[in-house]
Amino acid sequence: xxxxxxxxxxxxxxxxxxxxxxxxxxxxxxxxxxxxxxxxxxxxxxxxxxxxxxxxxxxxxxxxxxxxxxxxxxxxxxxxxxxxxxxxxxxxxxxxxxxxxxxxxxxxxxxxxxxxxxxxxxxxxxxxxxxxxxxxxxxxxxxxxxxxxxxxxxxxxxxxxxxxxxxxxxxxxx
Numbered sequence: 001x002x003x004x005x006x007x008x009x010x011x012x013x014x015x016x017x018x019x020x021x022x023x024x025x026x027x028x029x030x031x032x033x034x035x036x037x038x039x040x041x042x043x044x045x046x047x048x049x050x051x052x053x054x055x056x057x058x059x060x061x062x063x064x065x066x067x068x069x070x071x072x073x074x075x076x077x078x079x080x081x082x083x084x085x086x087x088x089x090x091x092x093x094x095x096x097x098x099x100x101x102x103x104x105x106x107x108x109x110x111x112x113x114x115x116x117x118x119x120x121x122x123x124x125x126x127x128x129x130x131x132x133x134x135x136x137x138x139x140x141x142x143x144x145x146x147x148x149x150x151x152x153x154x155x156x157x158x159x160x161x162x163x164x165x166x167x168x169x170x171x172x173x174x
Contacts, residue, residue: 091133095154098131131155 038044045051131154138150151157 095134
């Protein structure tokens with residue numbers, strides 16, 4: 001009988017432990033089913049991959065906006081440079097025509113070339129603007145002495161001589 005009571009006591013304790021364990025497992029099953037429903041609905045994510053990808057997409061969109069602004073700025077600069085180069089080409093072509101006509105007559109006087117440019121005042125103004133652009137381009141690209149020579153050649157400027165300096169006695173020895 002002692003053995004029977006020990007077995008009954010052991011059985012009761014095991015049954016109560018297993019009943020408690022089954023109740024815990026049932027509660028855990030319910031909590032896991034809720035967790036799975038949340039996962040399926042997208043309320044819970046297992047990894048941070050989605051958040052990382054959204055951050056990366058936002059960064060890429062910002063980079064695209066910056067690149068687009070840069071491209072617009074570069075396009076505007078290109079258009080400005082192209083317009084300036086077209087004006088420079090026109091001015092240099094005009095200057096070349098003036099120089100060729102001046103050397104063809106071999107008169108050496110640019111005033112005669114100026115009189116041959118045409119009688120229309122608008123044409124003269126356009127020609128003058130074109131020559132001035134060629135002169136300014138020459139100041140940017142040529143040495144200072146060559147730029148002044150080109151300016152005087154294209155604009156017809158004659159330097160004012162310093163007669164005192166030119167008429168003084170020579171100081172060099174022969």
